[in-house]
Amino acid sequence: MKRWITTTDHKRIGLLYFWTAFCFFLIGGLEALLIRLQLAQPNGHLVSAETYNQLFTMHGTTMVFLALMPLSASFFNYIVPLQIGARDVAFPRLNAFSYWVFLLGGLLLNASWVVGPLFQAPHLNVAPDGGWFGYANLTERQFSPGPNIDFWLLGLQILGISSLAAGFNFIVTILNMRAPGMKMLRVPAFSWMTLVTQFLVITAFPVITVGLVFLMFDRFFGTHFYVTAAGATPLLWQHLFWLFGHPEVYILILPAMGIVSEVLPTFARKPLFGYTVVVFSGVLIGFMGWGVWSHHMFSVGLGPIADSVFAGTTMLIAVPTGVKIFNWIATLWGGDIRGTTALHFAVGFIAMFIIGGLSGVTHASPPADLQQTDTYYVVAHIHYVLFGGTVLGLFAGIYYWWPKMTGRLLSEPLGKWHFWLTFLGMNVAFFPMHLIGLLGMPRRIYTYSPDLGVSALNLVSTGGAFLIAVAILVFLVNVLRTRTHGRPAPNDPWGGATLEWSIPSPPPVYNFSVIPTVANRLPRWKTEHHEPMRDPPAVPPAPIHVPDGSWWPLVAALGLPVLALAPLTHTLWLAFIGAAILLVGIYRWAFEPFEL
Amino acid sequence: MAEGDHPNEQAHPSAETYLRVAAALVVLTVLEVGVFYVPAFHAVLVPTLLVLSALKFSLVVLFYMHLKMDSPFFSFLFGAPLLLATGVLVALLLLFFGTLTLRGAAGGG
Amino acid sequence: MTHAAATHHTSMGLDSRKIAFWAFIGSECLLFTSLISTYLVYKGRSVVGPSPHEILNIPFTSVSTFDLLMSSLMMVLALAAVQRGDMKWGKIWLFATALLGLVFLGGQVIEFTEFVHKGLTLQTNLFGCTFFVLTGTHGAHVTVGVLWLLTLWVRALQGKLGPGHALTVEITGLYWHFVDVVWIVIFTVVYLIQ
Numbered sequence: 001m002k003r004w005i006t007t008t009d010h011k012r013i014g015l016l017y018f019w020t021a022f023c024f025f026l027i028g029g030l031e032a033l034l035i036r037l038q039l040a041q042p043n044g045h046l047v048s049a050e051t052y053n054q055l056f057t058m059h060g061t062t063m064v065f066l067a068l069m070p071l072s073a074s075f076f077n078y079i080v081p082l083q084i085g086a087r088d089v090a091f092p093r094l095n096a097f098s099y100w101v102f103l104l105g106g107l108l109l110n111a112s113w114v115v116g117p118l119f120q121a122p123h124l125n126v127a128p129d130g131g132w133f134g135y136a137n138l139t140e141r142q143f144s145p146g147p148n149i150d151f152w153l154l155g156l157q158i159l160g161i162s163s164l165a166a167g168f169n170f171i172v173t174i175l176n177m178r179a180p181g182m183k184m185l186r187v188p189a190f191s192w193m194t195l196v197t198q199f200l201v202i203t204a205f206p207v208i209t210v211g212l213v214f215l216m217f218d219r220f221f222g223t224h225f226y227v228t229a230a231g232a233t234p235l236l237w238q239h240l241f242w243l244f245g246h247p248e249v250y251i252l253i254l255p256a257m258g259i260v261s262e263v264l265p266t267f268a269r270k271p272l273f274g275y276t277v278v279v280f281s282g283v284l285i286g287f288m289g290w291g292v293w294s295h296h297m298f299s300v301g302l303g304p305i306a307d308s309v310f311a312g313t314t315m316l317i318a319v320p321t322g323v324k325i326f327n328w329i330a331t332l333w334g335g336d337i338r339g340t341t342a343l344h345f346a347v348g349f350i351a352m353f354i355i356g357g358l359s360g361v362t363h364a365s366p367p368a369d370l371q372q373t374d375t376y377y378v379v380a381h382i383h384y385v386l387f388g389g390t391v392l393g394l395f396a397g398i399y400y401w402w403p404k405m406t407g408r409l410l411s412e413p414l415g416k417w418h419f420w421l422t423f424l425g426m427n428v429a430f431f432p433m434h435l436i437g438l439l440g441m442p443r444r445i446y447t448y449s450p451d452l453g454v455s456a457l458n459l460v461s462t463g464g465a466f467l468i469a470v471a472i473l474v475f476l477v478n479v480l481r482t483r484t485h486g487r488p489a490p491n492d493p494w495g496g497a498t499l500e501w502s503i504p505s506p507p508p509v510y511n512f513s514v515i516p517t518v519a520n521r522l523p524r525w526k527t528e529h530h531e532p533m534r535d536p537p538a539v540p541p542a543p544i545h546v547p548d549g550s551w552w553p554l555v556a557a558l559g560l561p562v563l564a565l566a567p568l569t570h571t572l573w574l575a576f577i578g579a580a581i582l583l584v585g586i587y588r589w590a591f592e593p594f595e596l
Numbered sequence: 597m598a599e600g601d602h603p604n605e606q607a608h609p610s611a612e613t614y615l616r617v618a619a620a621l622v623v624l625t626v627l628e629v630g631v632f633y634v635p636a637f638h639a640v641l642v643p644t645l646l647v648l649s650a651l652k653f654s655l656v657v658l659f660y661m662h663l664k665m666d667s668p669f670f671s672f673l674f675g676a677p678l679l680l681a682t683g684v685l686v687a688l689l690l691l692f693f694g695t696l697t698l699r700g701a702a703g704g705g
Numbered sequence: 706m707t708h709a710a711a712t713h714h715t716s717m718g719l720d721s722r723k724i725a726f727w728a729f730i731g732s733e734c735l736l737f738t739s740l741i742s743t744y745l746v747y748k749g750r751s752v753v754g755p756s757p758h759e760i761l762n763i764p765f766t767s768v769s770t771f772d773l774l775m776s777s778l779m780m781v782l783a784l785a786a787v788q789r790g791d792m793k794w795g796k797i798w799l800f801a802t803a804l805l806g807l808v809f810l811g812g813q814v815i816e817f818t819e820f821v822h823k824g825l826t827l828q829t830n831l832f833g834c835t836f837f838v839l840t841g842t843h844g845a846h847v848t849v850g851v852l853w854l855l856t857l858w859v860r861a862l863q864g865k866l867g868p869g870h871a872l873t874v875e876i877t878g879l880y881w882h883f884v885d886v887v888w889i890v891i892f893t894v895v896y897l898i899q
Contacts, residue, residue, distance in 0.1 A: 090721045164732065172725045178716040202728060203677050206736035207684075213838070214743070223827050223834035225743070231750035231831050239688060240739060290680060294691070306691055515714075587856075611785060618778040625774065629767050632897045642898055649893035652774075653886055660781050660882045662875075667719055670727045677731030681738035685745070692746040 006549030008092035009509060013099050014078030015405065020103055021070035027110065028062035029472065031055050033465055036429075040462040042450040052446035053129035054148070058113070060132030061152065064252065065159050066106045068386065071394050072255035073102075076170055076194050078405055082500035083188045085179025085518060087511050087544075088596070090172040093553045093589060094165050100557035101162035108561050109155035112148065119147050128152035131444060133245065134215070136226035136237035141219045147568060150219065153212045154564040160205045160212075161560065167201035170194060179499070181518035185279070188498045188521075189272060192279045193258030196286040197251050203290075204247035211240030220567055235300060242293040250289040252386060253353075254282060256393025257324060260346045263396045264328055266496050267343040268335025271522055274327040281320035281327075288317045298366040299373050307366040314364040321357060325350060340494070341415030345396035348423050352388025356381055359434065374444075377437030383430040392422070395475075402482075403489030407506045410486065414478040421471035429464025432457040491535065497522035502535040513540035547595055556585025609659060617659045624652045726876050730883050737887050740842055741894060744835040751830035757899045760825050760832075762816065769812040770892050776805035777885045780878045790868040796861045799874075802881065803854035806847055813844050836895065843891060846884045853877055 004012060035055050038046045047055065077095065081088055089095050112127040119126050129148045130139045139149045174195045178187065187195075214225035215237070224230035226237050265272045272278060291313040298307055328350055337343070359381040363369045372378060395418075403409045436454045448454060492501035501524055503512060513536045516523065523533040559582025566575035628648045631637045637644060658664040663671050715721065783798030817837070820826075827837050857877060860866040866874075 090725065167732075168725045168728050171728050172721045176715045176717050176719065176721050176724055180714060182716070202732040203680060203735050206732055207739045210736060210739035210743070213842075217827070217834065217838060221827055223838070224831060225834055229752070231752045232747060236743065236746065239691070240743075243684060243739075290683070302691065608785065608788065611782065614778060614781045614785070618775065621774045621777075622771065625767065625770055628893065628897060629763065632763060645893050645897050649889050652889045656777060656882050656886050656889070660777050661879055661886075667717075669717060669719065670723070673724065673727040673731050674734075677734045681734045684735075685738050685742045688742045688746055 003549060005554060006096075006551055008088070008096050008547055008549055008553070010077045010081050010088050010092065010095060011405070011507065011509075011511075013095050014074045014076075016099050017070050017077055017102070018074035018405075020099075020106070021067050021074060024062055024066035024106055024110075025068075025071065026472070028059050028067050029469065031059035031062065033469060035059060036462040036465040038446060039448070039458050041459065042448050042452070042455045044447050047446070049446040050129065051124055053131075053444070054113075054124070054127040056444055057128045057131055057152070058110075061109065061128060061156075062106075063386070064132060064248070065156065066102075066109070068252050068390050068394070069163065070102055072197075072252075072390075073098075073166060075190070075255065075259070075394075075397050075401065076166070079401055079500060080170065080174065080191050080194055081177070082404075082503070082507065082511060083191045083498050084174060084177060084182060085499050085512060085516055086173065086177040087515070088547070089169050090177055091169050092547060092596070093550050093594065094169050096550070097553035097557055098162045098166040098169070100554045101158060101165070101560055104557055104561045105155050105158035105162060108158065108564060109151060112151040121146065126151065128155075133241055134237075135241075136215065136218075136234040137228070139215060139219075139237075140226060149215075150568050153216050153219075154568060157209060157212050157216075158560050158564060160209050163201050164205050167198040167205070170198045171202070174198075179515050179518050185276060186518060186521045189261035189275065189278060189282075190255070190258035193254045193261070193282050196282050197254045200247045200251050200254075200286055200289065204244045204251070207240055208244035211237055211244070214240070216567070235297075238297050238300065239293070242296045243290075245296065246293040247286075247289050249385070250285055252390050253393075254285065256349065256390045256397075257282065259393045259397040259400070260328060260349050261324075262496075262498070263342050263346040263400050264331045266400070266494050267338045267340055267346075268332050269338075269495065270331055270335040271497070271525075271527070272327070273330035273333075275521065278324055278327050281323045284320040285317060288313065288320070292317055295364060295369070298369045311364055311366055315361065318357065318361055318364075325354060325357075340399065341410070341412055341419055342396045342399035342494075344416065344419040345392045345399065348419065349389060349392040349396060352384055352392060352426070356384030356386075356388055359384060372437060374442055375437035376433040376441050376443060379443055380430050380433035380437060383426070383433070387426050387430065395419075395422070400494070401500075403493045404500055404505045404507070406482070406486075407489055408482050408486030409489050409493060410482050411478050414474060414481070418471050418474045418478060421467055421474060425464050425467030425469075425471055427464070428467060429461050432461045432464075436461070492524070497525040499523060502533065504538075509546050510540065510544040512536050513538065513544075545595060550589065550592060550594065552585050552589035552592060554585075556582055556589060559583070559585055608662075609665070613659065617655050620655055621652055624648050624655075720872055722872060722876060723879075726879055730879065733883065733887075737842070737890070740835075740839045741890065744839050744895060747831040747835050751832045753830050755823060755825050755829070755832070757832060757836075757895070760820055760823055761896050761899070762819070763896060765812070765816060766892065766896050769809055769816075770888065772805050772812065773809050773885050773888050776802050776809070777882050779805060780881045784871070784874050784878050787866070787868060787874045788871045792861060792867060795866070795874075796858060799854055799858045799861060803851050803858060806851040806854065806881075810844060810847055810851065813840065813847075839895070840891065843884070843887055846887070850877075850881050850884055853880065 004016070007013060007016075034047065035052070038044045038052060038055075077089070109128070114123055116123045116125040126147050128134075128151055130144060130152065134149065134152060137143060139152075174187070174191055184192075214223070217223040218225050218227065224232050226232055226234045228234065261272055261278055292310060294302060294306060294310040295314045298310075302310075332347070359377065363372060363378070363381065399410055399415055436457050439452065439454050439457075441448055441452055441454050441458075448458075489505040491504050493505070494501070499512075499516060499518070500507075502516065516533060516536060519533070520527075520530050524535075526532045559578045559580070561578075562581055563575055563578030566572060566578060628645055631641060631644050631648070657674070663674065717724070779798050779802040783795055783802055786792070786795040786798055817840075825833050825836075827834055854877065857866055857874065
């Protein structure tokens with residue numbers, strides 16, 4: 001237990017991220033089911049409007065920040081060092097710090113569900129309720145007097161620190177800790193997409209941090225950053241939020257695209273078609289993703305020139321995305337296909353992401369978007385790209401890398417059930433939302449009139465949501481059975497091309513008994529240009545130093561929620577305690593003898 | 597990781613170079629304040645100040661932060677986000693000041 | 706201390722901590738630009754006074770600016786001293802940098818107190834909130850820098866800082882110069898361009 005708390009091993013941290021994120025995914029899913037139950041019928045009264053607002057806010061916030069990002073992070077952590085031939089990340093203690101801060105931030109955010117009584121309110125009353133994008137001026141103290149938004153803005157700032165720290169860590173790791181011979185254009189696609197994602201993180205998160213700080217100052221110190229009467233504008237929040245928010249959606253999708261770029265070649269037994277183009281498209285998406293943010297603001301009155309510019313940039317970004325899709329299809333074309341569960345999810349990703357991308361392209365036109373925005377059409381788009389895209393991609397990664405991470409293979413038959421139930425469920429849940437939205441049902445309303453004519457479609461959508469739930473249960477059964485009945489995995493159950501398959505499943509603590517020297521992009525495959533590499537020996541020829549664990553990342557991390565409690569509870573001295581804990585943690589960390 | 601002996605770093609500037617840079621920074625600051633106070637310059641106040649401060653910025657970054665002598669990769673790590681930030685600044689100014697949106701300065705926000 | 710170099714090959718031939726720190730500085734560019742953009746976007750939109758030209762004290766702030774610029778000079782001299790193993794001057798220059806940093810902070814305190822007396826607070830108007838949050842964030846960065854410098858100075862006094870730690874001092878310098886560079890921008894954009 002102590003070894004897990006003090007661990008600095010990227011593999012253990014990856015597993016911690018995975019289990020924690022999956023729990024949050026289940027909580028977010030529960031919130032979704034409650035939303036769908038409320039909307040299954042017109043004039044529903046399962047939950048009140050206030051509770052409903054908390055449900056959709058927490059669902060979005062949890063899924064984006066506590067489930068999808070950390071699930072991707074679990075693969076960054078576990079797999080990237082293995083793929084680049086490293087023994088660990090560049091800064092192992094910083095890595096542990098990122099995890100603990102994530103856990104504590106997520107707990108703080110979700111604590112809001114149950115701590116109502118501490119704020120003289122009933123339970124289920126003080127969770128964030130301003131939407132996952134927290135638009136001002138609804139989130140100002142005047143219109144949201146309770147602690148709900150305070151939980152939100154403090155939780156997000158804490159989570160931002162976790163992501164930023166990991167961002168710096170992985171950028172240095174991927175750039176500076178590659179095995180000899182692994183030039184950048186020999187780095188696996190997943191690690192490349194991870195690199196681009198981390199650059200997006202370190203540039204986008206500071207912007208939302210500033211936006212949140214402004215909101216915090218408005219709410220706690222009486223400033224007027226978003227108050228119209230003082231000459232300010234709520235639009236500033238929208239700009240700051242979406243300047244972060246749009247790169248954020250690429251942060252959410254690029255890792256899954258990276259996973260798909262690994263899975264398809266392995267199960268088509270064919271190299272990724274146009275690897276260089278796929279990598280550069282990812283880089284281009286990263287850059288261009290900074291130029292489109294106001295397409296989330298087409299209805300606020302930016303004016304025809306701004307609207308046109310952003311419409312243009314938004315349509316342009318479909319190009320590198322489309323290029324990737326064509327390359328993936330070309331990878332499968334003529335390949336020797338093995339229909340594993342991982343491949344099913346990867347192909348499902350392509351199909352669903354195309355649909356989500358198409359609705360996205362329709363959003364790119366401001367006049368069309370004026371009809372779509374703030375309706376369920378957007379909810380459909382979001383879920384096709386984030387569920388059909390990111391979630392399916394993550395499941396592909398789960399089935400693909402599970403043997404490497406746990407030493408056992410997930411059941412393929414159960415996996416197929418999981419896939420098909422998910423695929424069916426998500427389409428039944430989210431396709432009708434395109435129609436529901438165009439028929440006029442707005443987002444974020446807790447109920448609707450039967451006169452709107454969307455009752456049947458909503459009921460169908462709810463059915464789909466519960467199908468997804470059943471699929472998740474199947475997955476959980478698969479996970480549980482695999483612990484005891486799963487087939488033990490060899491080093492390389494799939495015939496993979498990249499370095500992680502050259503070592504045992506799970507790998508020894510030092511990963512590689514000998515750091516390999518890499519001569520090409522597909523080291524473990526025989527190609528027309530080269531023979532496969534020789535895997536590292538089972539036993540290291542020389543003793544390998546393995547760093548000890550450390551308490552200080554956890555201690556430093558603990559300072560942050562204590563700091564956050566100060567404004568939350570209007571108790572100043574807590575801020576000093578929190579700062580002190582953070583400082584002590586940092587100082588002890590800095591002066592602790594720690595050898596990589 | 598051994599400190600202080602990296603093949604990519606070239607010879608460090610001498611104390612003399614540092615002092616010269618410091619002198620330049622002082623002179624530039626005097627010029628900046630001068631431009632502020634001398635009415636004749638008010639027509640070109642903004643561009644002049646921007647150029648002067650950009651010069652100061654560059655001197656500190658290139659010499660004190662050693663970017664000129666170091667690996668070009670560090671220049672990329674700093675330059676790309678800086679460029680991005682400048683783009684964001686300019687975009688926000690344009691979006692808020694309505695000059696390109698066919699609305700008056702009072703609207704559009 | 707040096708055995709690590711043999712086993713820890715780096716793909717770029719650059720120190721990992723230096724790469725991390727430049728990435729951090731890149732990230733901070735976005736942070737300060739968001740604050741400066743907000744200041745600029747809200748310039749002239751305050752509904753009530755006081756306005757910048759009524760409050761800002763250019764002569765006073767010019768002295769603060771000189772002070773910070775000179776502290777950067779102290780910093781590079783500190784690094785040069787540590788690199789050549791001259792810890793006597795290393796300690797002196799490190800302390801001098803921190804001292805000038807403290808002087809800057811003192812100047813900010815005096816300035817802010819003046820402003821409050823003249824009727825400009827965080828809550829007064831848009832100029833107040835954008836000004837104080839921007840310069841306050843910068844001041845917080847200076848404070849962290851001073852603590853960092855004093856920590857190094859104390860380590861040097863204890864004999865625990867030497868030429869083997871030149872990279873640590875270099876990175877401290879990168880932070881300090883960046884904070885100075887941000888001030889160069891703030892001085893121009895907030896104080897001189899009114």
